Amino acid sequence: MDDVKKKVLLDLFASPWVIVPLVGGLSAWLLSWGMDGNTTLNMVGLAGVLAGMGIQASRLIFGIEDLTKKAHSYVTEQEKLAQEQKLDQLMARLKQDEDPRSEECLKRLRTLYTALALEAPHGHTATMFREKVDQLFQAAVRQLERSLELWEKARRLPGNTSRLLLTERKKAIDEVVLTVNHLSRTVEQYHAFQLKDSDHELAKLREELDRTIEVARRTEEVIDALDAPQRYDDAEYER
Incomplete structure (x- = not known):
């Protein structure tokens, strides 16, 4: 897997817009389990998980092109920085x-x-x-x-x-x-x-x-x- 694809997957699955509702929903379910079941917390948990999955799906369907462009720009910039550092080191040796x-x-x-x-x-x-x-x-x-x-x-x-x-x-x-x-x-x-x-x-x-x-x-x-x-x-x- 190349660096651009890795960056796209990272942005897709590790986005705060995805993680926050998922973590919130799972936390609500965990609290409900600790309280031997709580309808409100179960509903909050379900809403959080569904919201996180929905946002992730919409980003995958409608935002993949934009994510790919941003990932490509990011990877290109990182490669440039790495090359400049390498050339700086070579210059010092020369x-x-x-x-x-x-x-x-x-x-x-x-x-x-x-x-x-x-x-x-x-x-x-x-x-x-x-x-x-x-x-x-x-x-x-x-x-x-x-x-x-x-x-x-x-x-x-x-x-x-x-x-x-x-x-x-x-x-x-x-x-x-x-x-x-x-x-x-x-x-x-x-x-x-x-x-x-x-x-x-x-x-x-x-x-x-x-x-x-x-x-x-x-x-x-x-x-x-x-x-x-x-x-x-x-x-x-x-x-």
Whole structure:
């Protein structure tokens, strides 16, 4: 069950409008039972339970769409907050890696992504473009994370192995810089084409992003290949 459905069910069944009359009705029945039966309390209990169930049914029938929209907005906002916290933590770590380009790349990525997110996409092609931007943003962030891991490991290793990892780490940052530069130019073109309402040009930009995403994916594979032998060495060392 995804987070949106969980939130909808929580709002549906845990709403005070549902819980209060139900709890009130059950409490009245409990008191009636403790008093060996009381007609008034039984009627109050029945009214409370029926009212709670009725409200729940009406919310399910007539308010499910509104609940779903609110749940989706809530979950989206929580995901944004979690992402921002994660990026803040990454930024703090990047400040220590002796390469100011990595920190600058993350700053630019966040600025581009935030500015783009403030604008609602117009049309299917623009929506698809925004999805590609999101994929590239996530890929670039993963590259920065993995490159930082290489730097952290290089600090623990002696001599040639450390220099090799640092050299490859520099190449990884070079790729991120190129990715961010390309994304920046593409977003600028996107804004221009949005004003012209040109789906054809937006589709071309989306295809360019596809190629950039593929380059980012291959870069990730290279970093993973570099890191794999070191993971094995770390495991052997721990034994």
